[in-house]
């Protein structure tokens with residue numbers, strides 16, 4: 001049994017069958033990539049896992065519990081964090097404040113009202129946020145307005161915010177889309193480091209084959225809303241069906 | 252000091268000094284001088300400064316921090332006033348019973364209105380709050396006449412129970428015998444300064460709730476509210492439920508409004524439905540934006556600015572204008588008065604509209620941004636003078 005079990009998930013948008021009978025099993029502590037051509041239904045699948053969409057059919061189990069019918073914040077509190085295709089951070093806040101929010105969420109849950117305590121005197125939270133920034137080599141940016149960072153740094157901050165919650169499963173939707181080569185390589189190194197050093201499972205949606213083969217130890221190929229094949233990277237590379245459906249197209 | 256950082260402590264001290272010395276500061280012109288009409292140091296106006304300041308401080312906790320723009324906050328103002336007047340009618344004129352009740356009732360209504368309205372965001376939220384406020388206005392104006400006394404307005408009558416009223420007790424609002432209406436007048440040369448009990452009472456309440464708002468702004472709760480404004484999507488996917496945070500902010504700001512409404516009835520023992528009208532809801536929006544949304548002091552400045560100019564402009568009439576421009580040739584004098592006429596007296600709202608447009612276009616951060624720009628300009632001028640003379644070699648900041 002994997003930490004994430006997707007069974008027979010289907011989702012229609014009007015006349016369009018975006019997902020049909022998707023089965024997926026993500027093993028604990030693995031890096032599982034979901035690849036497929038544009039419009040294959042990758043983002044739709046991810047949205048079904050985090051509570052943004054509710055599938056029409058099938059079940060999604062995380063660590064033995066169903067996530068269906070729960071709100072995004074409840075699913076997050078179960079231990080699933082998500083990185084967006086374009087970095088979603090609190091761009092009106094400083095980098096340190098950005099980092100403090102997931103730390104509060106981890107400690108206090110979905111809602112708790114500290115209306116009189118001073119934010120900066122919550123030593124435990126400030127320490128944790130600063131520590132996390134240090135670990136991600138962003139300590140020098142703590143006081144910076146987060147909107148003024150580069151795209152690569154925003155991505156790094158978003159990942160750091162997810163990690164601060166110590167999630168068991170980290171979902172990433174095309175984390176390197178629109179990035180320059182150097183930023184892409186940095187992100188690959190960062191994710192490698194995260195999966196090596198932490199007790200964490202990563203599921204990554206990716207278009208870029210370079211990223212996929214650098215990171216993944218398991219790959220699912222999605223085409224037109226159904227999984228074509230699920231295998232180890234070596235076998236995916238040589239699989240003629242995959243080449244035809246996907247690799248051939250981009251080559 | 253008291254859990255505030257250095258910057259906030261100095262801000263607090265400045266506000267304390269300004270409010271405590273307001274009777275002097277606002278009366279810079281001698282009584283008999285032509286400029287006396289620009290004085291603002293009389294009780295009625297000073298009370299309005301601080302009461303609307305409280306209203307705007309509370310509104311800013313919702314709008315400034317979360318970005319949810321309510322167009323219905325005047326409903327809570329009215330609820331606060333009715334609560335206080337009812338306590339006069341049932342118990343006695345001591346405001347100590349009515350004010351906590353005003354805050355409580357406004358809070359209860361805010362829970363109900365906020366719970367429904369906050370199911371939507373953006374313009375739909377604004378429309379929902381506006382609808383609720385108009386409903387409250389209509390209820391107060393006609394349907395609930397037994398409670399609100401309809402269009403006459405709620406007031407105290409001789410046959411009201413007033414069960415706690417003592418034999419020698421004041422028959423106007425007071426706090427344990429300190430009568431709100433009473434003033435002490437100080438004559439210094441040609442100047443006269445008025446120290447009014449009601450003003451000082453409201454000012455102390457404002458200082459307390461201003462301090463509270465600083466604490467809220469700097470708290471983890473305040474951080475969450477700013478996060479709601481910045482990116483609700485990220486907040487939900489960070490395991491936080493935005494709804495109770497926004498509801499809490501809505502209720503707190505509703506309670507501030509209830510308190511402000513209660514204080515209005517503490518200065519003048521009346522409550523009328525017109526206090527709940529949409530124009531009053533819109534006014535607090537203008538005050539907050541004009542002063543500087545999301546800043547600590549902005550809403551207070553905005554409230555003072557609007558109330559001051561409302562007072563000045565609506566007092567000016569054609570006779571005064573003719574006096575001012577009497578130095579001009581007759582035809583020209585009439586023309587100038589004719590042009591200015593629509594902007595004064597009852598036309599004050601036209602002036603307010605123009606002022607508001609100018610501020611929004613040229614100073615999106617409101618009066619606070621204006622102040623900051625002036626501060627920067629003075630600093631940079633000071634610096635360039637220093638470097639010109641070349642005498643100082645202080646290290647850069």
Ligand SMILES: Nc1ncnc2c1ncn2[C@@H]1O[C@H](COP(=O)(O)OP(=O)(O)O)[C@@H](O)[C@H]1O
Pocket residue numbers: 013016018036037038039040041042043044045
């Ligand atoms: N909210 C939606 N409403 C209607 N159609 C949608 C919606 N989201 C996605 N789709 C459609 O579903 C298909 C799969 O989309 P998506 O999951 O975004 O693909 P991918 O991420 O693999 O590129 C596409 O044809 C897309 O147009």
Ligand SMILES: [Mg+2]
Pocket residue numbers: 042043044
């Ligand atoms: Mg996609």
